[in-house]
Amino acid sequence: MDWLRRMMMGRYGVDQLAWILCGGYFLCRFVWLFTHWGWLTYLELALMIFCIYRIFSRDIPRRQAENRAVLAFWSRLRQRTYSASAGKGGFSGLGDRLKKSATHKTFACPQCGQKLRVPRGRGKIVISCPKCGTEFIRKT
DSSP: OHHHHHHHTTSOOOOHHHHHHHHHHHHHHHHHHHHOOHHHHHHHHHHHHHHHHHHTOSOHHHHHHHHHHHHHHHHHHHHHHHOOTTSOOTTTTHHHHHHHHHHEEEEEOTTTOOEEEEESSOOEEEEEOTTTOOEEEEEO
16 A cells, blocks of 8 residues: 555545546446446546546646635535525425415515515515515515
8 A cells, every 4th residue: 555655645636526526427327327328438438537637636736726616616506506585504494484384475576586574364465675665566
């Protein structure tokens, strides 16, 4: 194992992007088992070659920048996916939101998109947005 340590000195090694690339490879391989699409083997090969190239690369600052860019993209994607009207992300607070949905209804302001919560069962009501002042009529 000492030869491996000596060989990897000055090289970038494994990071999150390398794991993502390997996961993509295995996902392509799994899909290929059922579909036998020929172009998938080329994608698998490209993913694995790029992963190995990054691991053995000596251009550490460039590999770090690539990894930071992917992690920033992933972070933005997660924030967009998990943002909820209650301000809680993901499945946290899901029970509270489900309980409140039985007694309240949520509308989006047509002007600014602000989410507004109003009580159910009041018929047609005039809702005024506290953010922009727009008034609109909705049935609860």
